[in-house]
Amino acid sequence: MRRILLLLLVALVGTLIAITVLLLRQYEFSKLRAEFNQRTAGELIRYARVRLIGHQFLEPLLLPALNLAESQLQRPVPTTKLPNLSKGQQAQVLAPQRYESSGAPVAESALPSPGLPGNTWSELRVSNVAELSKAMQTVKAGQTIVLAPGRYRISEVLSTAAAGQRDMPITVKAQKVGQVRLDSTASDIFKINHPFWVFENLHLRGACPDASDCKHAFLVQGAARSTVLRNNLLEDFNSHLQVNGDDDQWPDEGLVQFNTFTNTRPRDTAMVVAPINIIGASKWKLADNKLSNFVKTGPGRSSFGVLIRGAGHGNRVERNLLVCTPQQIAQPGIRTGISFGGAGSDPQFCRDQRCEFEQQASMAINNVLAHCNDFGIDVHRSASMLIAHNTLINSAGIDVRGSSSNATVYGNLLDGRIRERDGAQAKAGMNEVLDLSEYLEAPDALRLNGRRSIESVPALPLVKEDFCGATRQSATQVGALAETGASCAQSQARP
Structure with a gap:
């Protein structure tokens, strides 16, 4: 557990350093502050990753920290299968399609077709x-x-x-x-x-x-x-x-x-x-x-x-x-x-x-x-x-x-x-x-x-x-x- 916490701390510090260094090179301080207020953490990490590409020393040093920080910031999806909430393809055949007088098709309910024989x-x-x-x-x-x-x-x-x-x-x-x-x-x-x-x-x-x-x-x-x-x-x-x-x-x-x-x-x-x-x-x-x-x-x-x-x-x-x-x-x-x-x-x-x-x-x-x-x-x-x-x-x-x-x-x-x-x-x-x-x-x-x-x-x-x-x-x-x-x-x- 201590090792994991240490890695997270290193990742977060590295991320902050990378973002700060890279953005300071391109923006004035006032613009940097506005950028931090506007952007999500994920956007800042992705931007820093792009700016790192091609840096001989910074890329191998800080890219792993950015990747780890990004994975920790994102809330994982449950491993259980997610429900459909009645959306998507239905098991039953739907009722016949109808149209408005203008020709626009009408959105139907999911009620099944009565099963009448076709012509x-x-x-x-x-x-x-x-x-x-x-x-x-x-x-x-x-x-x-x-x-x-x-x-x-x-x-x-x-x-x-x-x-x-x-x-x-x-x-x-x-x-x-x-x-x-x-x-x-x-x-x-x-x-x-x-x-x-x-x-x-x-x-x-x-x-x-x-x-x-x-x-x-x-x-x-x-x-x-x-x-x-x-x-x-x-x-x-x-x-x-x-x-x-x-x-x-x-x-x-x-x-x-x-x-x-x-x-x-x-x-x-x-x-x-x-x-x-x-x-x-x-x-x-x-x-x-x-x-x-x-x-x-x-x-x-x-x-x-x-x-x-x-x-x-x-x-x-x-x-x-x-x-x-x-x-x-x-x-x-x-x-x-x-x-x-x-x-x-x-x-x-x-x-x-x-x-x-x-x-x-x-x-x-x-x-x-x-x-x-x-x-x-x-x-x-x-x-x-x-x-x-x-x-x-x-x-x-x-x-x-x-x-x-x-x-x-x-x-x-x-x-x-x-x-x-x-x-x-x-x-x-x-x-x-x-x-x-x-x-x-x-x-x-x-x-x-x-x-x-x-x-x-x-x-x-x-x-x-x-x-x-x-x-x-x-x-x-x-x-x-x-x-x-x-x-x-x-x-x-x-x-």
Whole structure:
């Protein structure tokens, strides 16, 4: 024990010396003090590590101390399997997809389908990759491609060739959950360039020896308005879902609901790592999904659970569970839960060709985020944003940054910090920043039942429901759950 304490003391002293020496070389004292006040301990350690690279004497002397200090600062993830909290792919088949009169898909509850027989005249049944590829090219509005149970090995991209309609979407599905798996060595499995397509009940897996080769399970582009992904399991891709413009068209009003996004190993790639990566598209709804284990070990090492950027507007991220790392939070890399703006966008890929704002009037509400070694929610160069009623566990907290950023940050429950920097404006109110273990049963293990009551706050008109889909009363709890003991927050982990 004495040896361990001595090592910790040496590590902390070495870290302080390294940070002080390196920062003093670059900043005036007043700037150094401001930097310490602004930055988290993790950010300072990462910065010091970068500054050490190339120093013949300091690097071998102080780098081990920095690494040890970083590992000690980060709270470990429980070794027990974390529950799904009723999010992600459901065991049952969902009720049929509905649409608003405008054509926007409606987010459904997790109630199972009544199991009514389908119209066999509208079904194209396939049992191998050749038949699936042909069906993708010949299917018509109102028809459904039904994959027979089994494993399909995909080596070439499957592209859409026809448009669905609001009352007659085109659907690609497995009859039951867990029956169909698509293993892919192609850069993308499905490339969608037409509106009103629905994909459900599928298991899609990247199987590329080189991580850079398996880019996306779904690439949604251009005219692919009102695309729906529901009740799928997607694993081992860099950006499992990527949405972007094409030929001056933007695939707006998509729905991503009850999907599980995960990776079985870190992504060793120079490409963007973000299970959901939306560039320029507007009015997408991401709801009731589970995202986990999005670790990047390639150049840059920064990864995101949800990354939305490129001058879109009106996107909603709600009722999702994000676990940056379900184990080994101290492993290499920088992981952010939900980011509006990320590191910024190249203007040529932006909807307005300049990215004056990365996002406008978008929101992150009623989400549970855990075990991120960077900020759980990040707002960068984005305006009129709403960050409300989220629960953030074991992360740096909520970050609003950039002079063009402004956000309302309301009713969140977290154990990190709420930070505004670089000229950003955050209108923060009714948030609770505290030791969550004193108020929740076992927050790190995602057991979120209340141990002590927290003062209620007025409900927001734009946040009518909570993480479980329950209606919020006029006075409601802070955080993602409107009340303690919510049924969906007691769900146990599924294999």
